[in-house]
Amino acid sequence: MIWLIFLENALLISDQQHLPANPTEFGLLIEESHEIGEWRGISCLVAEVQQPLPTLPTGWSFQSLRSLMPVLQAEMFQWASKGFQILQWAKNHRFCGRCGGRTDTKINERAKICSKCGFIQYPRLSPAVIMRIRKGKEILLSRSPHFKEGMYSIQAGFVEVGETLEEAVKREIFEETHLEIKNIRYFGSQSWPFPHSLMVGFTADYLKGELAVQKPELEDARWFRRTDKLPQLPPRLSIARQLIEDFLKI
Numbered sequence: 001m002i003w004l005i006f007l008e009n010a011l012l013i014s015d016q017q018h019l020p021a022n023p024t025e026f027g028l029l030i031e032e033s034h035e036i037g038e039w040r041g042i043s044c045l046v047a048e049v050q051q052p053l054p055t056l057p058t059g060w061s062f063q064s065l066r067s068l069m070p071v072l073q074a075e076m077f078q079w080a081s082k083g084f085q086i087l088q089w090a091k092n093h094r095f096c097g098r099c100g101g102r103t104d105t106k107i108n109e110r111a112k113i114c115s116k117c118g119f120i121q122y123p124r125l126s127p128a129v130i131m132r133i134r135k136g137k138e139i140l141l142s143r144s145p146h147f148k149e150g151m152y153s154i155q156a157g158f159v160e161v162g163e164t165l166e167e168a169v170k171r172e173i174f175e176e177t178h179l180e181i182k183n184i185r186y187f188g189s190q191s192w193p194f195p196h197s198l199m200v201g202f203t204a205d206y207l208k209g210e211l212a213v214q215k216p217e218l219e220d221a222r223w224f225r226r227t228d229k230l231p232q233l234p235p236r237l238s239i240a241r242q243l244i245e246d247f248l249k250i
């Protein structure tokens, strides 16, 4: 058995990137756990622990999921991200949104069912689009005010109710930069656990308009050539980084 043990948004992991097989050996008190499936043939559970914590064995610590993104193997990060999202969903859906009754875990399905009215709640997934805009030999990179200092990325935003993914791509770019785009093409997707998104990646080409950074969504936006000195980019496992790398290698 493998355990994903979270303390808020931080995962218990060893310096060698091992996960615990038995949290009771660490003196950790587990009140509620959730099965998340089999990883490499081994059952995997996720649970949360609270402060105060016992002293952990040498080489073990809680590391924030975000800080693990640049260092973990892609498969392990994806697994940890799945566990984190299931845990958050279970915590946030203890009661029925319709009648306020207590919910139970539904058998044979990842869902919560209301013990009073039978209303079923499934894990929440919020689709977001992320897009790489290209103008000839240049790529549009921008900064959001909440990015860490010096980092630039491509643009992204949540899909609104009633909108197609392509409409969301066009709207987000126009809202943030006043640019119009064309040739919107699907690139790939990524589960994104901050907090419960599915990032859908696209590429597109500049069509028309003058670049005009719209605050407060963006702090800065600029066109960069491959040969320019690039600013600090997003972590390597992120789909944002993959889209940028894809441009750099063309």
Ligand SMILES: [Zn+2]
Pocket: 096, 097, 098, 099, 100, 101, 114, 115, 116, 117, 118, 119
């Ligand atoms: Zn109910």
